[in-house]
Amino acid sequence: xxxxxxxxxxxxxxxxxxxxxxxxxxRSETMGSLGELEPLAVRLGLIQNTLKPRFRAPQITIFAAxxxxxxxxxxxxGRQSTLKLVGNLLTSHLPVSVFARIQGLDLSVVDCxxxxxxxxxxxxxxxxxxxxTRNARVTSAMSLEQAHAAIRAGMEIAxxxxxxxxxxxxxxxGSHESAALVMxxxxxxxxxxxxxSGPAMKQDDLAxxxxxxxxxxxxHKDVTDPVEVLAAFGGFEMAMMVGVMLVAGSKRHLIxxxxxxxxxxxxxxxRIAPSVTDYCVFCxxxxxxxxxxxxxxxxxxxxxxxxxxxxxxxxSTLAWPLISSAAxxxxxxxxxxxxxxxxxxQIPASTESGSEP
Numbered sequence: 001x002x003x004x005x006x007x008x009x010x011x012x013x014x015x016x017x018x019x020x021x022x023x024x025x026x027r028s029e030t031m032g033s034l035g036e037l038e039p040l041a042v043r044l045g046l047i048q049n050t051l052k053p054r055f056r057a058p059q060i061t062i063f064a065a066x067x068x069x070x071x072x073x074x075x076x077x078g079r080q081s082t083l084k085l086v087g088n089l090l091t092s093h094l095p096v097s098v099f100a101r102i103q104g105l106d107l108s109v110v111d112c113x114x115x116x117x118x119x120x121x122x123x124x125x126x127x128x129x130x131x132x133t134r135n136a137r138v139t140s141a142m143s144l145e146q147a148h149a150a151i152r153a154g155m156e157i158a159x160x161x162x163x164x165x166x167x168x169x170x171x172x173x174g175s176h177e178s179a180a181l182v183m184x185x186x187x188x189x190x191x192x193x194x195x196x197s198g199p200a201m202k203q204d205d206l207a208x209x210x211x212x213x214x215x216x217x218x219x220h221k222d223v224t225d226p227v228e229v230l231a232a233f234g235g236f237e238m239a240m241m242v243g244v245m246l247v248a249g250s251k252r253h254l255i256x257x258x259x260x261x262x263x264x265x266x267x268x269x270x271r272i273a274p275s276v277t278d279y280c281v282f283c284x285x286x287x288x289x290x291x292x293x294x295x296x297x298x299x300x301x302x303x304x305x306x307x308x309x310x311x312x313x314x315x316s317t318l319a320w321p322l323i324s325s326a327a328x329x330x331x332x333x334x335x336x337x338x339x340x341x342x343x344x345x346q347i348p349a350s351t352e353s354g355s356e357p
Contacts, residue, residue, distance in 0.1 A: 008249040011046040011278040019344035020045040023330060040281070040303075040326040047254055047279050048164070050342045053327040055254070057163030058320065060105045061244065062089060062096075062313045063237035063261075065113040066132035067174025068141060072212045074177050082172040083116040085311065090121045095310055096285075099317035105167070110157065112150060113236030114172070127153045129236045133178075136216040140232045141178065147231040147239050154243020158251075161244075165254040165323075167283070168244055169313035170237035170261025177209070179264035180290060181216055181233035186226060186267045187297045191217065194260075194290040226271035234264065241265035242272070249276040256319070258283040259312030263294040281323065283315035284308075 020042045028034070044053040064086050080088075088094045089109050092101070100107040110125045111118050115132040118124060129150050133141035142150070158166070170179070180194035195209055220232040230239055242265045248255045249269075257266050257280050269276045277298060284291055284302040286309045295301060303319040 008246070008273040008275045008279075009252075010275045011043075011049075011252075013046060013049065015344050016049065016051070017042060017046060019051055020330065023051060027329065034329065037322065037326045037329060040323070041329045043281070044254065044323070044327050045330055048252060051344070052331045052342045054331055055163070055165050055324060055327060058105050058165040058167075058324075059161050059163050060096075060100050060107050060167040060169070060256075060313055060316060061110060061157070061161070062107070062311075063110045063112050063168070063170045063240050065111075065170070065172045065175065065235045065237040066115040067172060067178050067235050068133045068135035069137065069177055069212065069216065070132075070174040071135055072137060074174055074209055074212055081116075082114050083118065085171055086111070086114065086118060086124075089311070090123055094314075096314040096317055099314065103317050103320045105317055105320060106163075110237075110240060112153075112240045125157065127157065127240065129153070129239075133235055136178065136181065136233050137212060137219060140220070141234060142231045142236070142239070144228065144231050146236070147227055147234070150236045150239030151227075151243040151246075154240035154245075155247045156243075157240065158244040158247035163253075164251070165256065166244060166248055167256035167258060167313065167316035167320075168241045168262045168265065169258040169285070169311075169316065170235070170241060170265070171312055172235060172237060175235055175237060175261045176259075176288070176290070177213060178233055178235050179238060179260040179294075181213055182229055182238065182264040183260070183267055183294050183297065185217070185223070185229050185233065186264075186271060189293060189297060193293045196289045198287065198289050226268045230268050234268075235261070237261055238265045238268070242269045245269040245276055245280075246273055249273065249279045253279065254323070255280045256283055256316045256323070257281070258285055258314075258316040260288070260291050260294055261312065263291070263298070267297070281319075283319045285310045285312050285314040285316075 108123050113129045184191040223232045282300045
């Protein structure tokens with residue numbers, strides 16, 4: 001693995017954190033407190049290692065793949081095929097595409113391993129590893145070689161993306177269920193908790209889903225290594241997000257994780273390089289209660305809770321104005337204020353990264 005724990009630095013920096021808090025305190029004396037935007041601003045400053053965090057060319061990348069578990073009939077009836085969903089994304093027939101455009105986020109969709117072929121499109125990245133994964137209830141969803149190839153592909157994507165912020169979301173029939181299996185195994189959390197969609201979920205539907213997924217759990221009951229867990233249960237979209245997150249963290253870029261597959265990818269990435277979670281904020285595009293449990297594993301909450309039932313990635317497009325506004329608290333100079341340094345005095349300027357305009 002070309003990115004490891006030694007290449008992703010923790011964001012902890014007591015001197016810089018105090019300087020960021022002092023800067024916000026001075027501004028609050030004249031403009032008043034801005035509540036939860038202030039700790040978010042501090043976090044952004046720590047991520048970019050500067051008193052003046054700035055974002056450039058923010059990206060939203062949606063990773064699409066099909067899952068072999070789908071042959072067992074998992075998922076809600078009437079769910080769109082992955083191919084149809086990707087087509088709607090690329091033709092701006094979904095809110096996430098529209099919101100991304102009006103918020104200034106560059107949207108791209110990655111074919112990580114869809115069962116069908118996709119017509120070329122300027123915003124489509126063709127990185128197909130295979131035509132969908134295998135059925136995890138019968139065998140490993142991916143070979144280890146495929147899992148590593150997908151992680152490497154994600155690293156290459158992250159290296160090529162412009163900007164210093166990337167929102168990640170995963171889609172595909174079976175994606176949520178495969179992510180629940182990964183989260184359950186790596187977090188030691190009950191699988192049932194990751195699957196309950198809400199009070200309206202029929203117990204018969206949950207029981208059928210548990211039979212299928214517990215069969216997959218039993219098939220791979222001794223697998224604990226994070227990449228082996230990913231190969232056993234996961235999807236190509238999760239594996240590529242792992243690569244993207246590792247590279248983004250190594251570059252001190254902001255990572256916006258939206259949805260259960262993104263959380264599962266982050267869980268795998270954090271087992272490879274624990275400090276990667278320092279660079280993450282969380283969003284949600286639906287009210288699925290299983291995602292509540294996934295966020296709790298990271299001791300996190302979503303930036304916005306809007307009660308949506310939309311394609312993963314939608315929440316990150318709506319949360320982006322909050323993120324950019326939090327950075328502006330520190331970067332935009334108040335009237336009459338000295339612009340000041342990008343670093344507190346005791347931190348050598350040569351250590352600063354991520355603060356370029």
